[in-house]
Structures are given as structure tokens and as C-alpha cells.
Amino acid sequence: MSGTGSFSPEARAESIHRIDHEGFDVLVVGGGVMGCGITREATLRNYKTALVSRGDFASEANGHSFGLVRSGFDRLRRYGLRVGLRALREGRTLSSLAGHLFSPRFLLLVSQREDDLHSRAHRLGLLLCDLLSGSPASLRALGDGELGEAEPLLRLEGAERALLRHGYVVDGDRLSLSNARWAYAHGAAVANYVALVGFIKDGGRIVGAHLRDALTGERFGCRAKVVVNAAGQDWDDVRLLDDPSTSRRLRFTNASNLIVKRDRLPLSHTIVIEPKGGRSVATVPLGNCVAVGQADTGHVEDHGSTHASAPDVAHLLEVVNRHFPSSSLAMEDVLVSYPSSRPEMVGRSRKPRVATDHAILLSPSGLFSVVCGELLTYRATAEELMDMVSDVLHYGHGMRVSFLSGSSFEPLEGSFDEELRKSMLADMTKRGLEAGVADHLLSLYGSRYEEVLSISEADHQLREKMKPGLPHIWAEVPYSVTHECAVTLEDVMVRRLHLFVEDAEQGLDVASRVVETMAPLLGWDEGMKALQLSLYRRLVAESRP
Known part of the structure; x- marks a missing residue:
């Protein structure tokens, strides 16, 4: 059955009716990019699929998505060669499937020159990233005259140098929405503002879920052969609904962000500053504002905070003022400040696993739980998960299943060349x-x-x-x-x-x-x-x- 009409509130009501009255092969809990991507992946394999999101689509991500800006080399440093290259290749794949959501930008990378050996190694690493990920080489150093023309307010410190390369800013909110829209248009039942209340079990196995419409308060149920937990920051809470004796497995690394008026920081490019021994800071022009964001600052437990910490905001302003001294930004120039968090799995020793971008768990009752800390690899993670779900549907329910995914070449709605x-x-x-x-x-x-x-x-x-x-x-x-x-x-x-x-x-x-x-x-x-x-x-x- 294909979704009827537009992706409207009436479509939401229709989806809730279907979820309540029909049985499904797969029920996905969580409306972030991971949950929406899984729903699309399952729909592509012709599985009867339903998606529910506690809030709006993409609202379960912690922090407002103003984009994803990376130099490429940082992924290799964070995850290692295998996973880093996976992220880079996936970024190229996604940019071809949803190019309108991957805004091309000239990226200015400000980093330490230090010595000739380090400088050459860093540049070689960046070029290697482009080569191995299938991206065109786009790296070159800017001379003082070129830098002054490109960004007249930018001042380099000591041994810093500026490298110009092609990059992109990803609209994570709309990437989630596009996957949800596509899945609905191709037959999935999709509803935002539907909360998970508990699980329906038969003989200790999960066979569905108890749900609640957050807008009306109405309670209803959904029967499904497989339930997938992709609930973002609520991931552990969903696992605890399945088994109250289980331990929490996620911790969050905090990053701080702020917004200032663009006339106070008039930039033309996205600029990533990589100070020696410190965390990178990105400045991203957005409309009549500029977003300033910092890389992860460390592990935090209160990932629901609405404000970036005062020391982090002060540090961001200090880094920006060092490199743009004429702006002289002060605390009163900050329009908005907020934290964002990246999930990390911890093992039984409580040590974080930073060498991987995702984790998939299967509980004794049959609940699949998936978490992905890298936006660019959500599609590949969804594909890997659905291969595992296909095994359960085939061997556990006797279904004819598909292990072929079309998500690597099937464009999202709106894509163009x-x-x-x-x-x-x-x-x-x-x-x-x-x-x-x-x-x-x-x-x-x-x-x-x-x-x-x-x-x-x-x-x-x-x-x-x-x-x-x-x-x-x-x-x-x-x-x-x-x-x-x-x-x-x-x-x-x-x-x-x-x-x-x-x-x-x-x-x-x-x-x-x-x-x-x-x-x-x-x-x-x-x-x-x-x-x-x-x-x-x-x-x-x-x-x-």
C-alpha cells in the first residue's frame, strides 16, 4: 500500500489508524536520521514498515542541526582508517543521492604549520582522504594576498596556515524528513508525536508495542514481527522498557554552539580552525547569522541541557576573537547558545568505544537497538541492521526476504544533477x-x-x-x-x-x-x-x- 496524498497531518492520522489496525514486519521507534533511514531501508526491501517518533522528526537529536562541516582528516583521526574511510565514502554517496541537502561550500581550514614534516604529513593526509573516498582532490594553500581577498577579517597566528578545499554543510533535519517522506510515499506508516509506552510480549518475545498519541493522549497498539530501537537520546530508556535490569550503555560527548549576527562576524566561507593541542572550532554562515560550533568537549551525563556552559561560550568567543580581532565579540553579541551531543557506546568496563561509529544490540526478547554517532554513515548502518533483521524475518518467521539494498543508488525526493x-x-x-x-x-x-x-x-x-x-x-x-x-x-x-x-x-x-x-x-x-x-x-x- 502506498501512502495516499501529501505528507500532511491527515497522512499522520491515516498512519496512526494503520498502525493500530494492521500488523507490520518492522516497527521503528525513533524519528531521527537513523530511525528514518532504517524505515526507508526496510521499505526499499518491501517489508511492511511503521515508524513512530516521540516528537517531531529530527527533534530527538540533542542540539539544533545547523550542518556538519568536516575537513575529512578528522574522521580518520577519530575512528581510524577503516571506519574513517567508510564515513568519507558514505558522504560522497549521500551527496549524490540528496545533493540539495549537501550544500557545497569552499572550506577554509586553518591549522598549525608547526614544521615542514608535520605540514606535509597533514596535507598528504587530507589528499589521501579525497583519493581513498573517491572525492576529487581539492586542496591548496592560500597565500597572504589570496587569504586577504577571500576573508579580509581573518588573521593567522604564528605558524598557522590556511588551506582551501571543497566541502559541504549537511542539513541533518531535512535529511531525516526526506527519508520519512520517501518511506511514507512508498507504503510505510509514518507518524510523528507518537510515544512508546511499553512492549507487547508473548512468551518473553517482543511482538509489538504500546503507543500513545502525544497530541491527543489516545493510546493504541502496534503488532510487529521485529521492533527496532533507534530512539537517539532515549535509546537506553527504550532498552530499559524492554528489560528494567539492563545497564545503560550510552554516554554522550558534549559540544557547544552559539549564534551571532552576521554583521558582527561578516564571513564569506565556512572556516574550520584547528588550534594546536585543542578542539577544532567551525564558523558557518547561515542566513543573516553565523553559527560557531566546537568539537566534542568531553563526556557529560546531563545531555538534555538547553544552554552551552559559560566557560565553553567564553572559549569559543576567545578563539573567534583571536582569529577575527576586528569583530571583538562579547557575551552580549551571542544571540543563542546551546549544547549538542554525540552518543558513544560504553562496554561493561564503562570505557567508551571511540573506534567505531555505530553499535547494534539484540536483546534476549528480540529488540534490536541501534545507535550511530556519525551522521554520514547512517545509511550504511541502516543497511547493516536490515541485513540482520532480514535473518530474523526469514529464519524466525518464514518470510521471503531481500538482502539487496537499493539505498546506495535510489535518490531521495528532490535530488537533482x-x-x-x-x-x-x-x-x-x-x-x-x-x-x-x-x-x-x-x-x-x-x-x-x-x-x-x-x-x-x-x-x-x-x-x-x-x-x-x-x-x-x-x-x-x-x-x-x-x-x-x-x-x-x-x-x-x-x-x-x-x-x-x-x-x-x-x-x-x-x-x-x-x-x-x-x-x-x-x-x-x-x-x-x-x-x-x-x-x-x-x-x-x-x-x-
Whole structure:
């Protein structure tokens, strides 16, 4: 059965009805990129699949996703040669399957020259990463004149040098959503805001799950041959629902992030600073803001904190001010600060396993639990997991199964090549759209941009920009509801349009109109509209230092 109609709140209701009344081969718990990727992988193998997410899609990741920026060499240093190259190869695969979500950027890598031997080894390592991962070589050093032209505010310290190479920024929120949309369109039952309450067992084996609709409070059940736990930061909690005597196996490494106005740090490139003996710091231009993020700072237990720590924020500002002295950023320039976390498996000795990017566990009752600490390898991890699930379905349930995966060559919705990109840009130019708006629509929706514009055919005011200086148009708001299953104001502002991190006001000045646009589509009364505004304003307040 294929999903009917658009990926809308009505599709969510239809999916919940199916989950309650039909049996499934695979039930996936968790709506992050791992859970959504597993759902797509299972659907590609023609397994009857259901996905439930406690919150919105991608909301179970800890920290707002402004992208993934890496030099390549850091993956080899973190995971070792085998896993590092796996991540690099997967990055290339994903960029060909969902190029609109992998924004190409010129990446400036600022690192220590130290001595000739170290410098040559570092450059050789970067070139080796490109070669072994199948990426085109793109590394070259910038002279003082070139660096001044590329980033006039950047100042190198001592033995530092700047290397220019091709890179990309990944939209992790939309990567999750695209996998969920694809799975629904190809027959999966997919529902956000559905919480796991417990498991249905028969003879000690899991045969389904008790669920609760977080929006209505209604409880229902789902029967499934196999249940997969991909619940992100709730991963151990799901395992404890299965077996209260089990031990927690995840710990989290913390990273700190902050947002400043772009006019206070006017950058043209994504810049990764790798100080000697310290953690790398990335600066990523986003709309009229710049995100500043740090690599993992160490193990933390409170991975649900809403603020980056004051010492970490002070350190980020200090690193940025050393390399951009004319900016003189101070604490009052920080619009938003927040932590993000990367999961790591620990063994029975409680020592973290940092040499691998993922782990898959199978409990005595039959619960598969999968965790992946590297976004780029989610697809390969989903493929590996579904091979194991296929064994269970075949030997345990007598099903005809498939061990062939099409996820390495089946594009996600919206994907396009360079020739089609030029054609789509030409089409939007003919329609009178500004170049910045056209680029924005392609980066978020890819070839689905026509669905967005079709909403504005009856009301051309929906083609107007939501705010001066930003490329978002008002048609994206109703589209988020009717085609991307957004059911709260936070869904739209944070994970659909990214105004939460790309706008200096975090969208507060347009939030009321966004609510008014969403209300008739979702049946909100005055009380619900007021509640949605209140909840979003509180979220914004909690994000500010």
C-alpha cells in the first residue's frame, strides 16, 4: 500500500489508524536520521514498515542541526582508517543521492604549520582522504594576498596556515524528513508525536508495542514481527522498557554552539580552525547569522541541557576573537547558545568505544537497538541492521526476504544533477523570483520547489519574503504543514525553515503571522494559537544566554 496524498497531518492520522489496525514486519521507534533511514531501508526491501517518533522528526537529536562541516582528516583521526574511510565514502554517496541537502561550500581550514614534516604529513593526509573516498582532490594553500581577498577579517597566528578545499554543510533535519517522506510515499506508516509506552510480549518475545498519541493522549497498539530501537537520546530508556535490569550503555560527548549576527562576524566561507593541542572550532554562515560550533568537549551525563556552559561560550568567543580581532565579540553579541551531543557506546568496563561509529544490540526478547554517532554513515548502518533483521524475518518467521539494498543508488525526493539545477534556476528566474530565493528553495526542497510555488498560485502574496534580508517566502509555511507534516509552531520555525538559527530575531517578529497561517490548516482555535506562541517564545528565551 502506498501512502495516499501529501505528507500532511491527515497522512499522520491515516498512519496512526494503520498502525493500530494492521500488523507490520518492522516497527521503528525513533524519528531521527537513523530511525528514518532504517524505515526507508526496510521499505526499499518491501517489508511492511511503521515508524513512530516521540516528537517531531529530527527533534530527538540533542542540539539544533545547523550542518556538519568536516575537513575529512578528522574522521580518520577519530575512528581510524577503516571506519574513517567508510564515513568519507558514505558522504560522497549521500551527496549524490540528496545533493540539495549537501550544500557545497569552499572550506577554509586553518591549522598549525608547526614544521615542514608535520605540514606535509597533514596535507598528504587530507589528499589521501579525497583519493581513498573517491572525492576529487581539492586542496591548496592560500597565500597572504589570496587569504586577504577571500576573508579580509581573518588573521593567522604564528605558524598557522590556511588551506582551501571543497566541502559541504549537511542539513541533518531535512535529511531525516526526506527519508520519512520517501518511506511514507512508498507504503510505510509514518507518524510523528507518537510515544512508546511499553512492549507487547508473548512468551518473553517482543511482538509489538504500546503507543500513545502525544497530541491527543489516545493510546493504541502496534503488532510487529521485529521492533527496532533507534530512539537517539532515549535509546537506553527504550532498552530499559524492554528489560528494567539492563545497564545503560550510552554516554554522550558534549559540544557547544552559539549564534551571532552576521554583521558582527561578516564571513564569506565556512572556516574550520584547528588550534594546536585543542578542539577544532567551525564558523558557518547561515542566513543573516553565523553559527560557531566546537568539537566534542568531553563526556557529560546531563545531555538534555538547553544552554552551552559559560566557560565553553567564553572559549569559543576567545578563539573567534583571536582569529577575527576586528569583530571583538562579547557575551552580549551571542544571540543563542546551546549544547549538542554525540552518543558513544560504553562496554561493561564503562570505557567508551571511540573506534567505531555505530553499535547494534539484540536483546534476549528480540529488540534490536541501534545507535550511530556519525551522521554520514547512517545509511550504511541502516543497511547493516536490515541485513540482520532480514535473518530474523526469514529464519524466525518464514518470510521471503531481500538482502539487496537499493539505498546506495535510489535518490531521495528532490535530488537533482547540475544540468537539472540550471534548468530549475532558469525556470524560477522566468517566474520572477530573486536569485537568492531560488537558491534557497533549491537547497531546502530541491526539485520539489514547484510544489511550494504551486501553493502561491491562488495568492501571490505567499511569494513575498517573510523578512527583508532572508530568502524564505510565505508559501513555505503552509507547505510545511500540508507536505511536511509540521503540526506545531516549533516544527516550522526550528526544523522546517530554520529561522530559529538563521534569523537574528529567531523569527519572533513573524511568529504571530506564521501561527495565523497554520491555524486554519490545523484547526487551531484562539487558545491553541496563544499556546503555540507561548511555547515558542519560551523556547527562544531558554536558548538565549
